[in-house]
Amino acid sequence: MPARRRVAAVLSSLLLGLPVPLWDHPGYDAEDSHFNPHATITVGSLTKAWSANLRQVDESCSGFSAPIVAADQVFVTDREGVSSYGVDSGDLRLRFTWDDAMDNSTPRMAVAGNLLILANGGCNSQSDPDGQLTALDFYGRTRWKLRLDPPIDTVVVDKGVVLVSGWSPSDFEQVAAYRVTDGHPLWSRQGYASSGVSADGLVPLQKTDGSGVPAGETTAVDIVTGKPRWTRPASWQVAAASPAFGRFYATDTSGALAALNAGTGAVLWSTPGKATSLMATDGPRLYLAAGSAVSAVDAATGHALWSRRLPAAAVQPTLAAGLLFTGGPVLTASTGKPTGVALPGSVVAAGGLLYQVDGTHLTAYSS
Template sequence: MLAGVIAVGLVPGGASAAPGDWALPDGGWAQDGYGPGNTGVNPNEHTITTRNAGKLRYRWSVLSAVTRSGCLAQSAPVVAGRRLFLPDANGFAAYDAVTGQRLWRRNVGIYDSETPKFAVSGNLLLSASNTCGSVSDPDVDLAAYDVATGAKRWSVKRDAPMAHMVVDRNVVAVGGGDAGEDRVSVYRRSDGTLLWSAAELELAADVSADGRLLLARTGEKKGSMAVDIVTGKELWSTKARWTVAAADPAGERFIVGDATGKLHALDARNGNTVWSAGGIAREDGTATIAVDDTRIYATHDTHLIALDAKTGKKIWDQEFLSNPLGQPTVAGGVVYAPIEDGWLAIRDARTGDDLDDLPLVGDVHGHAVVTGGHLYVTNGRVLDVFTP
């Protein structure tokens, strides 16, 4: 079964758009967390705003031959240069981000793979894929493909899984662990050359703060350390074990959690704690947040919370009398937060007020992506697209 598209207003013919036509008005959503800071915030969205976010209309869908019951599912897309990239049963495909027209498809034989991680940098689509179900000896591939044609440019194998991937400073950093060890590896974006690799270190999220990685030690040594993403040089270290979640848009602060459930802002230059806030992170230190210049938006169980980014003080707290909420994203002054087994909450980022009286979008797998006046959401098999 090949991936299909159900679309409104398709462009006839199968030719790719000309390079000069690729750019969306705001540049897209090129990594899973928008950019290397994993902020989950698109600061350049000006079409879907608080004025019309609750009045969106369905436009078209993309169906992938995957199932959420297995290892491989359709993921929240990455979007760049008017191209949208999605995995399917045996590879992945590029679609016109405005019309849904499929531009090309690449079969890479990943039928036994977990859902790959994608990022676009320059003219390359980076893909990190892990073999499904292999814990002790995973078969892991990192590859780069031409965004215009899908042609493979380079590929490398890694002896440890790639649970996280972030692209910054023209390098690709991946991290993950198996039964043997945790390992972080960094490759040159242009050709896949390994620049450095270090064991007994954990990259907990797809985060680079202005070219810095915050890594947790997993061996005999305890604590955390920040390193230069290009060279691996240690910049500072601390005895505290932080679980990084995001960076602020300027790359000046890491936003981290700890085992007590507190969220902290750390100065990315030296590791000093700027502020702390309780009741935001989970007991394992992970946190689901989005970060803009003024606020941090967090989901904690059934609560959607906004904190002051400078002080950590709570601005508003909206409780949902339903199921827990997932990863929030922000664009055009609007917060989008999926409710488990429910609908997509659409709230005013400034006040937390509901903008969608009659919920239109439901069963969201992962998180919403908003770019170029389009809202993209997937249920794990079907990508639905909405516009004003």
């Protein structure tokens, strides 16, 4: 879509109160649904719009990850830090370089307001690694930065709050919340781990022994205040929430997959032996990737709908415009049938474009 038409479409959406198509979290949104309901892409006639080579150095602890899309830019990690490119033209917009690439892990990114949040940590200590939060403006300038004693294992950004959790042999496990605008500490909980998923500001926390071992209890808290909404005597590792916020999809220590009522924590259905951390949901269906297989289950009942073996290991699946992107074959989401198109690597859809990170290359496709 030409830049002028894209700007007009965004302005029209804002004036009409409609959502602007973005992919501003690793999982599309804080719910980690990995589903963009506003994308308009088709794959029958994909055309390469532009591409960029991502920065590469011989020695680095940082690497490449799925892109995020916001503020008319595509943000990507590379071996030296973070770069961004114009969504339509691929022109370089932002370049942020670590002070030491050998001691900065690949950051998890999210855009909140006018800031790009980077959550990562050091790489040179196994026994006492530290965490780090960095907030950049869209010119790559650091607005605030925090050094944290525990490493960052999970992060979620929602309601103007950055919520992180982590532990190490030298650090007791904790969850901590910080204000997006300035990094100000808001609240913390010792002996808990965040699932890294928020359903409209409601975040499940798993109680632990302080060293990563589940202690048999899950509490959902308000991300802004830390106040509990419900507590259940089960250790749930939540991987996604439904687009309408009504459900959490989680696994437990026995390897079961379950749907939980987000408001109460009640188990709606449970299926043994289906645990995986790679999930996506468009509302009616829940999509699962494990090994070289991808499958779909009915989100209302947990009953299997279809399953397909892939030629290689599946990556985190993503959804848009009735299509399921698997890191290989692009499938029809409702049936699992191949479209005849394959896109390796990490793929996200925003507006009328696809953005793919495959190794050291970022490529944008239009249809």
